Amino acid sequence: MDQLQREIVLNVYRCSNLLERVGRGLVNEVGLCSVQQWFILGVLYRQGELSLKDLTNNLLVTKQNITGMVQRLKQGGYLSAWEDPADRRITRVGLTDLGRQVFEELFHSSSASNEDTFSSFSREEVEQLSELMAKLVNVLQLQSEREKELRNGQE
Template sequence: MKQDEQLHGNIVVNLFRCSNLLERLGRKLAAEAGLTSVHQWFILSALADGELSLKQLGLNAHVTKQNMTGMIERLKQGGLVATCEDPEDRRVTRVRLTDKGRQVLARLDSFDAFGQATTLKHLCTEDLSSLNRCLQRLIDHMNDG
């Protein structure tokens, strides 16, 4: 049991270390793409599959509705997203990517832009898929808690 606890502690510490390094790299890449924060990148990524409500975006990015409203306004000013009323509930604001937003996201999400500056390029597709699945399960479990 002690060995498992130590392993869990090491994993958490390494995730924090990795997070700090990714945050630093993410800020640089986001700035190069004209974004003011990594959170803007998160929002664009969340909208990649279609429009979402402000509430859904807030839950996805783990930020308050007030913070999400401000971030969406800045993205709108940059021409990266557009908003509209939900046709079924006028109290709900829906957000979608614009063509410009899709272009920025494509640049940010390209493996070349991110892979060249990280060690991801040293992992095979099977390892990357496994890592992605494990991280997603961890995130899902933490969201449930």
């Protein structure tokens, strides 16, 4: 089973790299710099305005990463940011009209790409893959949190 597990990990990395390549082409067409910026726009599009902390937790990135990405999106006119009126220590972010428009363009162009990508899979296979990938993400997230707790306990 060790070999099979290594092959799965290698294929997940390969998929990640290929998805990044395809995604980079899509975001470049609308003026964004990275696929991660697209993910930020998508989370805010679906969930509405969020705190930086909630956005960080949703995307599984560090506070430093999200701060820089949000700043660049704000400078590009895609996001607005403000202090939470109830707690000035909290920064909230939301989409501007431009950010909403760009996300909708990406949504439409990525839908065609996704249709092509998954055209050789049955509906059942896509559902299985989705469930298994979600399970893998959850396991890796728990593992990452445990390792972080261990590191913090040793400091």
